[in-house]
Amino acid sequence: MDFCGWVNNPPPDSGVEWDWFSGESEGLFAPSQDHSTGSSLGHFAIFSSQDDFHSGKVAQLESETMDAVERACLEIWHFAEGFGAQQKPSDITLTVFLSVGGELRPLLNTSGFGNNSWIPDRVDYSASGPHQIILQANCPESEVGSFSVDDVHIIRGRSCDETGLTTTLTPPTTTPAGPSSDMDCTFEEGWCRWIQEVGDDADWARHTGLQVDDPWNGPRFDHTVGNNQGFFLLLNGSGLKDGERAAVSVPAVSLESQSCVEFWFYMLGPSVSSLDLLLQTNSSELLVWTLHGTQNPEWTSARVTIHTNDSFKITLAGHRNTQSWGFIAVDDVTVRGGACSNQNVCGFDSDSCGFDNSVSQRGLWGRRKGGEHHGDHTYGTEQGFYMTVFSSNSRQPEVADLLSPAFSSSSEMCVRFWYWLPADSSNSLSVHVQRDGEPGDALWRRPGSPSTGWEVAEVTVSSPARFYVVFRAVHVPGTSDSVKIDDVSFKSGACSPAGSCDFESGQCTWVNIHKDGGHQWVVANGGSHGPPTDHTTDTPEGQFLLSLSRQHGSVAQVVSEWVQEKETSCFTLWYHMETSDSGTLRVFTRSGPSDQTLVFHSNSSGSRWSRFSQTLNSTNLFQLLVEAESKSSGFIAVDDISLTPGVCKQNETTSGFEGCSFENGTCGWEDVSSGQFKWERGRNATGSAGPPVDNTLGTEEGWYMAVEPHRGEHVSAALLQSPLSREASSTCTLHFYHNTYGEGRCGGASAPLLLALTPD
Template identity: 30%
Template sequence: MQETLPFDDLSISPGLCPLAGNCGFEKGFCTWTNMKNDDFDWLIGKGSTNTQFTGPTNDHTENTAQGHYAFIEASSPRVPGDIARIQSQSFTPGGSRCFHFWYFLTGSGIGSLNVYLVTASGNQTLWSLSGNQKNMWQSAQVSLNSTTQFTVIIEGIRGSNYQGDIAIDDVSFTTSSCTLMPSYANPAAQTTASTMSTPASTSASPTPAATQYDCNFDNGLCLWKQDTQTDQFNWTRAQGPTGSAETGPTNDHTKGTRYGWYIFIEASNPRRPNDTARVMSPLISDNSPRCLSFWYHMYGTHVNLLNVYQTRSISSLGTAIWSRRGTQGNQWLQAKVAITPSSPYMIVFEGVRGISYRGDIAIDDVRMALGSCGYASVNNSCDFESSTICGYTHYTSDQHPFQWHHGSTTSSGTGPSADHTLGTTAGHYVYMESSNVPVNMTTHLITPAMSATSGPVCVRFYYHMYGRNIGALNVFVTASNTDPSQKGRAVWTRNFNQGNIWHLGQATITPNGQYYVVFEAVRGTSYLGDIALDDVSFKNGQCSSAGSCDFEKGTCAWTNVQKGDDFDWLRSRGSTNSQFTGPTTDHTLGTPQGYYMFLETSAPRVPGDKARLASEIFPAKQTSACFIFYYHMYGADVNRLTAYILTNQTTDTFTSEAMLWTLQGQAGNTWNMGQINIPTFYTARPFQIILEGVRGPGYKGDMYCLCVCLDNT
């Protein structure tokens, strides 16, 4: 028998863990999460909402302007019919439950507030109320009955105008039945097919004008050819699955079906580790700037390397202009690379086989559009591939501004060796050079002017802080791009050595009027303190909570550990490949389309091998925290799942590790909730959470599978 140890839906929040499902919204959403398959998010508010004549002035819990509640903001850019949903944790069946909450529906533009019971077979409308109600908090309750695992979804629908803020507070569950309240809340008892569709994992960009070098592989290789001189095997043109379990795509990218075509490298026998396959374009001699774009699929525990070269000769490839290594999840991803030729060239895609057969790599929809890739900022986002750095500036008082750079910085033992965008030495980033500058010197990178929207904005960026004497990186929001004294208080900060890796940083801001975002780097105590930035972006709405991830659109700020373990966590959906082990659905959506993280323990894995997944590094706080996650551990050979806390004993690196939670052996064929109180002894210093799965003894059969699935981190 095989082993499975999946988990999903991880989150971390201040304070002690609440009772399952109960929430007064004083410290966030507790175990409730904003869903992805809607139009906007529920927000945490206090006092009055931003719009007059709608929404509460106090919360229900404390009945003060300092107390918190959850609400939907109906102002622009929201339009009638826009939907916002939050979802509870998953509950196991058994007996009647009563779901109780308080609601506030006041305003001329109130839409609807709905409550659903969601199971794998569909959604049941339990409670629904529309239109302007009394200007007060009112009590609601509804009975919950299900013979299968279920979740509860609260849905707010924007009404006819901006005076339509809907608020809820003090949601709770009890283990007894109850009558509907209010009686006119119109429960629709029928079960319907879910209208809550799974979000797409990728979004298409506008299609550029076609060129003769474009290819979607539906009718062959177009003008592209196999390398017959310098590689060990060929790319294969295929439809549907590649033929090996737990690797490669099941659909092409162009049509999104098993009837569309793509090309891939087949990693099965007789292929050997590091065998290469190359496919190349014709020689292009027009010297026109172009944007190379393509979609790639790199999924499997043995995935190795995909490289792209711009070269004159297949026998002399030079340095890759784009590169990705390791599994990227069971999804198609898009890449863009600017081509600025000075002589004739060809484009070469090179796939490198990993250590075993679960290493299929695919590409589709290759385009060679004339013109640039649009690296100039979009909504002031920037990947720093252009020397204009998207119009970002610095204070005139900065004596050593951020430098535009590619490859390694000038000092060994600090700074990145490649950018984040392309993952190669050809890609660009900006950084603070720590050599020959004074201790505690600050330098700044300032976005162009931006105009505030009606709600919060999520600032996302990638940062690299590696070196023995790292200082600090701070983010500010300011109304001035000339006066450093107006920066105010930092909305995000990190210090200490964060390791030789790019980390995701994000901060929710609520700006007013015209504003700028300022990145401030502080020089540490020696030259080993280079700090770099890349891939800055902005998105309307709140950022996901620090440490939270449901894995529907990637791994968020969680990353596989590069040193100290034996293999990696993988992102997948649906059933695992082994019978009698693993989940059939994720926890977030409760469907086969939802994603989770798992461990693949087939050969060459051996008993005792471990895989570690690391959170972002959290700044020090003087309050405790609660870490919540969902795990699935089912199978006779399941070994152990452990959560560790990692803190820094020195100012230079993270060195102290403590075990906070562990579970060994199978825990049933269901998703289970785990929660861990993290005391201030650990949170008083910067800390990191590590989730470790250990491969069990397995069984001498066709396959050995240990699945540890993570969702809603």
């Protein structure tokens, strides 16, 4: 056990200690990987409350005694988990104390956040004499969960503002089994045997994070050593013409008939083109793997099995256009003999990963290689494999059940997979749990309109006894195409609700739609051209979706997974628009690519995070689509999208000033008129009674507040009063839309609209 000099010293009435765990340790709420190495082999300190003995207890971890310091920065990474703690603060709290001369002074108090990721906290402090830092975890009575800490650093002589984070946000290099080859390269000492292709339109550059001055010009850290001094290959910026290509290649020497090429890539920006892996043979150049567009803001591994009978060169090619904005980076290339093994995700490219057909059904699943017009999802080319239902000579619809390997855990698991439904609407795909010979009721089902590409879905499964996850396809005879699935993965814990995402760990099940001449939504944080903080954590490190384009009228679209049938649900979205010139934000529900209904649109948020909520009524499957259309300048950001059962709450307010669209009520705004002239909530009016459409939805279904005309004989003021708002800053901006119509009694314009601030 290695606590690096830190010592357990629990209070006398507690007796509970911090444990030293790794991702491979047994524990209900233990993280699957540490923060330092980003792997299951790395260690961390954990306080876990899994039973009544630990509930209501306190654990303390004390540092060594350190000398006095005028200023220092304490940095700590933490990870929280627990029942019901997903996407919200945890029940267990961590308090960091400074102990000087026997006196304790709290420096930091946090509850963490259950978003399945390591979160940093930093605080400045000073000590007039010898001192210690104390980490105290406190679990309330009857609560269960865990709180883990890692990478505790004390930077003496500098404030937190004067130094960046000292630890990497990315996992280290993982080396595949087998001896190294002449084709391997980390780019730390140069280009190894890789060379720039002659005659290309552009070149890759060998870069470090120190040379990156903008978050969309390159990664802050390399992948090999995980800091800003490590090297990687980089292609960024825009090209002088469309279709520019930059390629590096290495001679393919001493290869087996099958080899595994692994490399790490980082692709980020609103207009990123594509990265390709190619094989040069004696007769042609074969595209083996390709990826297009912005990805999650992290280093990601690609593992590709290549067949090398007559290959003499391996090539990595990046592409960019005149409107490109962003970067493509590559690091840590390795080549090993033999096919790639399946790791956390099963892409079916080497084998079936333990999946098998059910003997109780006539239909059969099997591995199939991609075709000319239908690549798999893993490789994106016809060289990859997926699972599909084989056609038969039967004249009756056939059911095919594909069973996963057996699971014995009683905890909830999240199953994530990609699928493709054929054009015939009679085909369907569903997910079940099988425990005693027969699958149970469908936990997820996708009938209806055909897929326009690979689509993603997540479903939560659990069982008190040993079970299988079943993918059931109904195949209609006479159709030339059938259901396909690819890239299946399982992780502990329940999935996020369909359509919901806080973007702290990526895009969840929201997928960018590629549009010619458009741009893409990017997962960004407070330093990436958008708002200074996200909405979820209200910190610069928190993440959100960001739309930003240099082209007027450029459109970015992102779509959710299909939402299962719900009679009524509440859709909520937080949005932030820099200025009224940022463009237009729209939200649609859709039941197919050409069948969509506008739910919300806005041209401004008042330069702050604003909330929109709308009750949705649907008995059919639907998707949510968020669209941003750029204007002359500024950004559009969205965060904390949620879809919850039931109607949206009316008159719901927060501690700060809350905007109101009046779609679900008046949000606490009320008429306080003393005369006969009054404000009323209305819609779809005509003439002087009000506009036919509102501003929020732009349709006759939208609501607004209006003054009822021709009411009363005496002139009086109609007063609409907001809920009581706490002071937010020394200056605030009130942003609203208004619509006036008609003439006054004296033949002039309509009655004036006046604003007044009333102190509490």
